[in-house]
Amino acid sequence: MNTDAQLETDLRAEGVRVTRQRLAILHVLRSAADHPRAEDILARAKEQDPSVSQATVYRTLAMLEKAGTVLKNEFDGAGARYELAGGAHHDHLIDLDTGEVIEFHSQKIERLQAEIAAELGYDIEWHRLELYGRRPKAR
Amino acid sequence: MNTDAQLETDLRAEGVRVTRQRLAILHVLRSAADHPRAEDILARAKEQDPSVSQATVYRTLAMLEKAGTVLKNEFDGAGARYELAGGAHHDHLIDLDTGEVIEFHSQKIERLQAEIAAELGYDIEWHRLELYGRRPKAR
DNA sequence: ATGATAATGAGAACGATTTGCGAAAAGTCA
DNA sequence: TGACTTTTCGCAAATCGTTCTCATTATCAT
Numbered sequence: 001m002n003t004d005a006q007l008e009t010d011l012r013a014e015g016v017r018v019t020r021q022r023l024a025i026l027h028v029l030r031s032a033a034d035h036p037r038a039e040d041i042l043a044r045a046k047e048q049d050p051s052v053s054q055a056t057v058y059r060t061l062a063m064l065e066k067a068g069t070v071l072k073n074e075f076d077g078a079g080a081r082y083e084l085a086g087g088a089h090h091d092h093l094i095d096l097d098t099g100e101v102i103e104f105h106s107q108k109i110e111r112l113q114a115e116i117a118a119e120l121g122y123d124i125e126w127h128r129l130e131l132y133g134r135r136p137k138a139r
Numbered sequence: 140m141n142t143d144a145q146l147e148t149d150l151r152a153e154g155v156r157v158t159r160q161r162l163a164i165l166h167v168l169r170s171a172a173d174h175p176r177a178e179d180i181l182a183r184a185k186e187q188d189p190s191v192s193q194a195t196v197y198r199t200l201a202m203l204e205k206a207g208t209v210l211k212n213e214f215d216g217a218g219a220r221y222e223l224a225g226g227a228h229h230d231h232l233i234d235l236d237t238g239e240v241i242e243f244h245s246q247k248i249e250r251l252q253a254e255i256a257a258e259l260g261y262d263i264e265w266h267r268l269e270l271y272g273r274r275p276k277a278r
Numbered sequence: 279a280t281g282a283t284a285a286t287g288a289g290a291a292c293g294a295t296t297t298g299c300g301a302a303a304a305g306t307c308a
Numbered sequence: 309t310g311a312c313t314t315t316t317c318g319c320a321a322a323t324c325g326t327t328c329t330c331a332t333t334a335t336c337a338t
Contacts, residue, residue: 017284017335038325053287058326076213076267079325093256096264104259109251113270116243117232122272125235128215129268131252133261156304156315177294192318197295218294 007069014067024049025060029070035081035092035101075101075130091129146208153206163188164199168209174220174231174240214240214269230268 007026011018024045028036036044038057045052061082064070073081075094081101089110090103109129117124146165150157163184167175175183177196184191200221203209212220214233220240228249229242248268256263 019285019335021286051287055288055327056286059285062327074213074215093259093261095261102259102261104255106251106255109248109255112245112248112251113268116245116248117270117272120232120241120243121274122232122234122241122270123275124270124272127268127270129252129266131256131261131263131266133256133263135260136262158304158316160317190318194296194319195317198297198316201296 010067010069016063020049021045021052021056022060024052025057026064029064029082029084032083035073035083037079037081039079041082073101076132091131093131093133096132096134149206149208155202159188160184160191160195161199163191164196165203168203168221168223171222174212174222176218176220178218180221212240215271230270232270232272235271235273 007030008018008023011022011026016022025041027048028041028044032041032044038054038061041061042052042054042057045057061070061072065072069085071083071085073083073092075081075092088105090105091109093102093104094100095102113127113129114124146169147157147162150161150165155161164180166187167180167183171180171183177193177200180200181191181193181196184196200209200211204211208224210222210224212222212231214220214231216238227244229244230248232241232243233239234241252266252268253263
């Protein structure tokens with residue numbers, strides 16, 4: 001698990017400065033149960049530290065993404081959605097009615113993807129698999 | 140196969156007016172071997188009819204997408220890329236070095252996706268599977 | 279504490295896409 | 309074909325999410 005202190009240590013290890021704003025943003029990410037947008041992250045971070053600005057949210061997310069600490073998901077519709085990395089790789093199922101994001105993983109699909117790419121003469125660098133669906137209406 | 144005349148007939152069937160601009164855009168899509176961006180489509184359509192404007196390209200693509208005639212792909216990086224629908228469903232492999240887009244299809248993967256969604260209690264409305272890779276350097 | 283330097287906030291700038299609006303075509307019917 | 313109605317068009321301004329500029333502030337090694 002990642003504790004806030006743990007994350008702070010990681011930041012220092014990256015050789016970047018530990019600022020109030022960055023800690024606020026990391027805390028938001030760590031305590032998020034959903035996959036918040038930059039806008040949401042800004043709002044939540046401001047609760048903890050009103051001085052956090054939009055620019056800093058984007059700058060911090062970009063740096064954390066480069067560092068591999070956060071994952072940026074560009075689902076359809078408006079705006080990227082973020083989550084802390086650290087867990088196992090997974091793909092996403094987006095509920096078209098609520099916007100809720102469900103994580104899942106299939107070793108079989110991963111294997112098939114690699115096979116297909118190999119047949120086409122490619123090495124996969126990364127991939128994106130998103131299912132968009134609805135919960136069938138109870139009848 | 141879709142001939143230009145065929146596409147025109149489809150347009151009329153949709154109850155929309157057949158304009159020079161729309162025909163130019165459809166022709167561009169039909170003769171495109173790649174997955175052009177709105178910008179490319181505008182440039183190519185202008186060769187055939189200089190009066191085509193950017194706004195019309197976007198408006199036309201939006202209407203064709205809604206009509207199911209074209210597919211809009213939002214790969215990573217800047218701008219959506221379009222292709223004529225009409226063929227069989229397929230997913231994409233994007234060459235990270237050249238930007239080239241390769242189409243592929245796997246019945247197995249499709250089936251697995253449906254199974255996974257079903258287990259989670261969902262019906263898939265649509266999905267997006269993109270592989271991003273490179274051709275291994277010859278040694 | 280102090281200074282070198284990185285990070286910040288505010289707002290302007292950006293790129294892709296969308297929209298409002300008056301002018302110009304397309305379709306319709308006589 | 310001409311007159312009329314409605315859609316579509318081009319242009320420019322507006323949006324939206326995101327990035328950048330720059331003067332100011334904060335971090336951290338000393």
